Amino acid sequence: MDSPNGTDGCIISVIIPVYNTMPYLTELxxxxxxxxxxxxxxxxxxxxxxxTDYSGEILDVYAKRNANFRVVHQENSGWPGKPRxxxxxxxxxxxxFFCDGDDVLGREALRxxxxxxxxxxxxxxxxxxxxxxxxxxxxxxxxxxxxxxxxEVALRSLxxxxxxxxxxxxENGIRFKEEPVRLEDGMAVTEAYMAAGRISILSDYDxxxxxxxxxxxxxxxxxxEPLGYVGSLSEIARIVTEHVGDAERARKLVAALxxxxxxxxxxxxxxxDYDDEGRSxxxxxxxxxxxxxxxxxxxxxxxxxxxxxxxxxRAGRLDELVRLAEADLASARNPDLVALDATASGVRLxxxxxxxxxxxxxxxxxxxxxxxxxxxxxxxxxGGLLYAxxxxxxxAATLQRLGNVWLSYNTEDTDLRRVAMxxxxxxxxxxxxxxxxxxHGFFSIDVRKAG
Numbered sequence: 223m224d225s226p227n228g229t230d231g232c233i234i235s236v237i238i239p240v241y242n243t244m245p246y247l248t249e250l251x252x253x254x255x256x257x258x259x260x261x262x263x264x265x266x267x268x269x270x271x272x273x274t275d276y277s278g279e280i281l282d283v284y285a286k287r288n289a290n291f292r293v294v295h296q297e298n299s300g301w302p303g304k305p306r307x308x309x310x311x312x313x314x315x316x317x318x319f320f321c322d323g324d325d326v327l328g329r330e331a332l333r334x335x336x337x338x339x340x341x342x343x344x345x346x347x348x349x350x351x352x353x354x355x356x357x358x359x360x361x362x363x364x365x366x367x368x369x370x371x372x373x374e375v376a377l378r379s380l381x382x383x384x385x386x387x388x389x390x391x392x393e394n395g396i397r398f399k400e401e402p403v404r405l406e407d408g409m410a411v412t413e414a415y416m417a418a419g420r421i422s423i424l425s426d427y428d429x430x431x432x433x434x435x436x437x438x439x440x441x442x443x444x445x446x447e448p449l450g451y452v453g454s455l456s457e458i459a460r461i462v463t464e465h466v467g468d469a470e471r472a473r474k475l476v477a478a479l480x481x482x483x484x485x486x487x488x489x490x491x492x493x494x495d496y497d498d499e500g501r502s503x504x505x506x507x508x509x510x511x512x513x514x515x516x517x518x519x520x521x522x523x524x525x526x527x528x529x530x531x532x533x534x535x536r537a538g539r540l541d542e543l544v545r546l547a548e549a550d551l552a553s554a555r556n557p558d559l560v561a562l563d564a565t566a567s568g569v570r571l572x573x574x575x576x577x578x579x580x581x582x583x584x585x586x587x588x589x590x591x592x593x594x595x596x597x598x599x600x601x602x603x604x605g606g607l608l609y610a611x612x613x614x615x616x617x618a619a620t621l622q623r624l625g626n627v628w629l630s631y632n633t634e635d636t637d638l639r640r641v642a643m644x645x646x647x648x649x650x651x652x653x654x655x656x657x658x659x660x661x662h663g664f665f666s667i668d669v670r671k672a673g
Contacts, residue, residue, distance in 0.1 A: 233336045234264040234385065235318045237309030239302040240281065241271040243323035246433060251284045253326045254291075259333035266291045267312060268323075269305035272298025277323070303398035303406045306382070310391055316340075317347075318391065320382040320407075326354065326431040335385050338424055342369055345418035347385035348376065349429035357434035362633060364425040371421045373466070373475060378482065380408035380458070383430055390417050404446060405454035405483075412458050416465035446487075448500060452507035455483050459515045476515050477523035480532075484508055488531050488543055490550030501540055508535050527579050553578040556642040557629045559665045560607065562657060564650040568614040569657050572607055573641060575629060585610045586628040586638060587667065589621050596620050597630070614653035618672035625667035641665045 236254060240247065254266050268285075270278040270293060278295055285291040294308055306320060317339060321327065331349065339347050348371070350364040363378055382398075390396065394417045399406035415421060459476045466472040487493060487504055496504065512535065516523065524532050527546065534542040553576050561572035575582045585598040601609045608629075617625065631637040643665035649658040656668040 230314060231262055232265055232314045233316050233340070234259075234332055235309070235313035235315030235388070236264060236266045236332070237306055237313065237318055237320050238266065238268045238323050239271055239305030239309070240268050240273060240277050240323040241298065241302075241305075242273050242275045242277060244275045244277050244280065246324035247277055247280055249326050250321070250323055251280070251291075253329070255284070255288060256329050257327070257332045258330055259336060261288070261290045263336065264290060264332050265314060267294065267309045268292070269294045269296065269308045271296060271302075271305045299400060301400065301402045301406065303403075304400040306398045307400065310388070310397075313388060315388060317385050318388050319385045321430065322383075322432075324433045325383075326433070328428050328430070330427060331429040334427055335424065335429065338422070339385055342420070342422065344369075344385075344420050344422045345387045345390055346376075346414055346421045348379055348421070348423045349383070349385065350423075350425045350427060351383060351430045351432050352428045354431040354433040357432050359432060364423065366423075367425045368423040369420075371423050373415060373421075373462075374478065375423070376415055376421045377412070377462075377475060377479060380405070380411050380483075382407040382411060383432070384411060384414075386414050387418075390414055393417075403454055404451040405458065408483075409454060409457050409461065412461045416461060448487075448496075448503040449507055452484075452504070452511055455479070456511050456514065458483075459511065463515055473516060474523060477520065480508075480511070480516070481524070481528055484511070485528055485531055488535075488547060490547050490554055493543065493547040494551070498540075501543070505535050505538065505540055505543065509538070512536055549578060552576070553580075554639075556639055556664075557582070557608075559641050559643045559647060562643075562647055562650050562665075564652045565611070566652075568612045568617070568652050568655070569650050571610045571612065572603075573610070573629065574607055575639075577631060577639070580631040580637065582608055582629045582631055583633065584630050585612075585641075586630045587612075587617065587620060588626045588628060590624040590626055591622045594620075600629075612657070612667075614655040614672065617655050617667055618653075618669045621667060621669045623668070623670050625669070627665045627667065 268281045270281055281293040285293045310318060335347055335349055351359045353359045360378060394413065396410055396413045398410045459479060462475050463472045466475060493501065520532060531543065531546060555576040557573050557575040559571060560574050563570045582600060584600050587596045587598060598610050598612060603609050627641045628638040629641060642663055643659040645659060649656060654672040658666060658668060660666050
């Protein structure tokens with residue numbers, strides 16, 4: 223029998239649940255074939271969960287030409303949990319690495335993760351993830367490598383894209399829920415966090431590209447049923463509460479979890495899209511979660527609109543939750559460029575933000591070709607108007623051709639709203655850089671003549 227510590231030389235077992243992932247699957251498999259880690263040091267275990275497209279046949283082709291690729295074919299289980307468990311059962315590696323069949327790994331990903339994890343005796347490694355095809359990721363989580371990552375940070379990432387010491391999964395009986403249930407990966411990952419001695423974030427390379435599928439088949443974007451989802455969230459809260467010895471710290475962790483995974487369903491269009499019955503189900507299920515895991519005074523655990531929403535949930539004030547969601551919609555309007563004035567060095571912007579529940583931090587200039595972003599300071603003026611100065615020389619050095627202009631509302635630059643430009647405001651030119659309105663009504667920058 224193979225050792226759970228990978229003593230046969232296998233360091234990483236890559237486990238892939240596969241169900242109808244063509245044409246994306248070949249891109250993932252190609253990226254695994256191209257890994258610069260010695261093939262004897264890793265294996266690929268693809269579990270074909272009854273695919274009805276050509277995924278199973280494609281997997282067999284790759285397995286025939288790669289000695290370290292294995293395929294398990296099974297009847298469809300309806301959810302990724304069972305394929306992941308099957309993969310764990312047959313894995314030989316010191317670590318298991320879970321990935322999805324429509325994503326892509328960087329060529330150096332496995333080698334870099336293996337070297338870091340073994341050198342630093344890491345139990346769970348969270349690799350830097352980037353978006354693919356418009357997928358949004360928590361870029362702020364990967365700003366820097368962190369050898370020792372506290373639970374307060376690690377619990378922000380509950381997806382299964384982790385390098386996990388296999389013995390942790392085996393010795394603690396950690397399994398993925400096999401029935402169709404939301405957050406099944408979050409429950410297993412949270413259990414693993416609780417059993418881990420060292421959790422690290424590795425941010426020195428684009429390790430994993432997570433795809434937003436054009437066919438809309440990502441499980442995470444399908445309609446969410448309130449009672450089942452909150453049941454899973456309650457299970458994660460239970461795991462945290464029972465394993466964290468400091469009761470006050472556990473309460474803070476659960477509160478932060480509830481902000482991220484609970485209160486987001488009350489925001490704007492997302493909440494208003496539910497009918498009265500659906501809204502009542504969310505409110506009732508969340509009220510029960512709060513009473514069970516955060517009894518008593520929670521004033522110090524929630525701030526601002528979060529505190530107001532929690533109070534409304536506990537008091538059963540559905541009308542107030544609807545009013546807050548309607549206010550979200552009003553404040554979701556794109557910021558407007560109010561004035562654009564050319565200066566000797568560039569332009570001066572005057573912007574109005576309509577967001578009432580958040581404060582703009584800076585102007586973000588995004589290169590339309592590369593996606594790279596640069597921040598410009600904001601100054602708040604009278605009446606809440608925002609001012610910023612753009613230097614044309616800096617814009618020419620920052621952008622290849624064209625740039626989009628956004629307002630950022632958080633430190634992670636994940637809450638961005640593009641600046642609109644009214645047709646009555648004339649374009650401006652400064653030092654061969656053009657500041658103009660696009661056909662869709664957004665403020666943009668053209669540096670092509672500056673080169």
